[in-house]
Amino acid sequence: MLAQATQSITFVPDLGLGYHVTYSIVVIVHLLLAITLLGAITHQTLAVLWPARPLAPAGAGAATPSLRRGYRGVRVNLYTNAVIVLYLLTALVGTFLYGPYRLTILPFFYGHGLKLFGGIFELKEHFVVIGLALLPVYWLLWKKVPLTEQVAYRAIVTTILAAFVWYSFLVGHVLNNLRGFGT
Amino acid sequence: MKIDLRLIPVFSLAFMIGYQVDDWLNAPLIKYYPNINAWSWGWVRVPAGHNTIGWFGWIAWGLVAAIVVTALYALVPRRLTERISWSWSWVVPVCTAIFALYIVITGWWLHAPG
Numbered sequence: 545m546l547a548q549a550t551q552s553i554t555f556v557p558d559l560g561l562g563y564h565v566t567y568s569i570v571v572i573v574h575l576l577l578a579i580t581l582l583g584a585i586t587h588q589t590l591a592v593l594w595p596a597r598p599l600a601p602a603g604a605g606a607a608t609p610s611l612r613r614g615y616r617g618v619r620v621n622l623y624t625n626a627v628i629v630l631y632l633l634t635a636l637v638g639t640f641l642y643g644p645y646r647l648t649i650l651p652f653f654y655g656h657g658l659k660l661f662g663g664i665f666e667l668k669e670h671f672v673v674i675g676l677a678l679l680p681v682y683w684l685l686w687k688k689v690p691l692t693e694q695v696a697y698r699a700i701v702t703t704i705l706a707a708f709v710w711y712s713f714l715v716g717h718v719l720n721n722l723r724g725f726g727t
Numbered sequence: 728m729k730i731d732l733r734l735i736p737v738f739s740l741a742f743m744i745g746y747q748v749d750d751w752l753n754a755p756l757i758k759y760y761p762n763i764n765a766w767s768w769g770w771v772r773v774p775a776g777h778n779t780i781g782w783f784g785w786i787a788w789g790l791v792a793a794i795v796v797t798a799l800y801a802l803v804p805r806r807l808t809e810r811i812s813w814s815w816s817w818v819v820p821v822c823t824a825i826f827a828l829y830i831v832i833t834g835w836w837l838h839a840p841g
Contacts, residue, residue: 643761646780663835669782670750670827673789674820677742680735681816688732697814704820 559648567644571720574637578713581630588620588627589706592699624686628679631709635672638716642669649723661719668715675708731801736813738797745792746785747823751830755784756791 596617645665653662682705685698749755755769759780767773769784800808 642780642782643759643764646778647761651778660836663831666835667827667831670747670831671824673746673782673786674743674823674827677739677746677789677793678820679739681739681813684732684735694814697817700817704817708824 563644567641570637570641574634574641574716575720577630577634577637578709578716581627581634582709582713584623584627584630585702585706585709587615587618588623589702591616591618591620592702621686621691624683627705628683631675631679631705635676638672649719652723658722661722664715665719668712671708671711675705678705678708733805733808734797734801736816737800738793740816740819741796742789742793743820743823745796746789747826747830749785749788749792750781750827753781754788755781756787757784759783 594616596613650662650665653659678701682701685694685701689698691698758767758769758771758773759765760767760773760778761780762778769781773779
């Protein structure tokens with residue numbers, strides 16, 4: 545059976561409409577999950593890198609906090625479990641897309657002198673796994689260590705995770721623009 | 728079930744290092760062939776020109792490495808591990824990511840066909 549796997553690296557199989565429609569839907573689900581994850585991890589990272597100072601007690605004439613202060617002042621430790629679940633779900637859906645990507649999109653890049661983008665995507669898959677491995681430490685720092693301890697360590701780990709998520713999101717977006725399913 | 732929290736950083740670091748080393752060695756535990764929707768063990772040889780995915784197999788070896796290293800670390804008496812600070816360990820994902828970039832540059836951009 546494996547002998548049938550022999551193909552040119554630029555061979556793009558002609559697959560039916562149902563294939564492209566199915567994977568277009570999966571790509572959209574992947575995108576929606578990724579956007580939600582991006583929002584949560586970005587909010588958490590900004591709040592931990594640039595924390596808002598505590599507000600003065602509300603009283604007569606107290607100013608309403610600005611949008612910027614309100615954004616940074618959210619209790620972002622509450623985002624932790626959501627970030628972990630969204631990361632796992634986004635990666636899981638991405639896993640279902642990886643085979644079709646290798647089957648129909650990567651050969652297109654090879655055939656059109658775009659192997660640079662194959663490498664950029666390869667880096668994304670590595671960053672996703674490093675981020676996956678980092679999730680237990682991320683959970684430990686946000687959920688089990690008091691928020692007044694290990695502040696720098698927590699900020700750095702959150703920033704690294706956010707950087708991986710941003711890179712993955714941007715690469716996925718650009719590659720889908722270059723050659724999406726059904727195009 | 729109570730989780731021994733001292734094992735968590737060990738599991739994470741062993742997972743990412745195991746994964747990246749296996750990627751470097753290109754010795755996946757399993758392989759996937761999307762054009763025929765088939766799986767094989769990593770050591771099965773297939774003809775040149777195939778479309779093979781080793782990523783799942785690298786993750787699998789990373790998990791195996793993480794489980795083994797964590798199990799060994801769990802055997803170390805707590806009094807010996809209590810003083811270890813893990814606050815430096817953020818260096819590992821950064822170094823692993825840089826190493827991944829090195830693998831991509833040398834494996835994809837310099838030597839891959841296309």
